[in-house]
Amino acid sequence: MKLNLECKDSFVDFELLKILVAWRNQHVHDGLNSSGEFRLPDGCEAILLAEKDMLAKRYGGFDPSALFHHFIQRDAPKRKEIITLVSACQNFVRAIDGALLRQSVTRNSDLQSIALATIKKALCRDNPAEIKKVWGKDTAARERRLRAALEAGGFSVPEPETEAPLSPNLSLPADFIENFARISVQQVIEILNAA
Known part of the structure; x- marks a missing residue:
């Protein structure tokens, strides 16, 4: 290889x-x-x-x-x-x-699955209590916690001058965190259990 x-x-x-x-x-x-x-x-x-x-x-x-x-x-x-x-x-x-990721993560669905698994690992640890705790806060606090979980898992926002995304067509949607933070706690638990 x-x-x-x-x-x-x-x-x-x-x-x-x-x-x-x-x-x-x-x-x-x-x-x-x-x-x-x-x-x-x-x-x-x-x-x-x-x-x-x-x-x-x-x-x-x-x-x-x-x-x-x-x-x-x-x-x-x-x-x-x-x-x-x-x-x-x-x-x-x-x-x-970055090179390994570009070669192995080839679809947006793969990247979103990795993001959900990263969030699940950070928030669940086989116990939905942490999710309920995070979802008991306002949307901005949930977004901050989700962003921190993804950053701790290796996700970052590419800086145009220094970093290239996995590919021009492969990245999480710009509103991924915002949209995920707005869904109900029950939906989050279902999505993460499926991840």
Whole structure:
């Protein structure tokens, strides 16, 4: 199976992830090559140096040259490098997660089923008392609780500049939370029991 990450930034983040693993391995294991030098992943240095401007912009002035210098000198990573490496790992995992979702969730009904299962897990836990408690509040409070449940389950509102939805035609309806919050508690229990 091949993941289509769609974004050059993800490939650069993967190179940073390789550096993190190599740095860890050089301290935990015998990370030296046959010449007694630390091993960098093949091609990693060239890729990161070629993307130096993008990395500086994306990671607050990060300089891959300094990273390689510290790596080769066997120094511990500096604060900026640690923050960049961790952030790159998080960004890469988000990209993989998005790619896997795009490949596996292909219909709006699938996405709505996942949303309902997420709400059920957050509000039911095999007991409708929590639902009744939430539905005893006003609609705005129910919407906030539903939104929090979905966000805790990994749903988010895509930001146009930084995130792409699963596909242009695949997302929860804009009024999903609002409509769900307006139905009766009995209907909610029936819908979630079926989920």
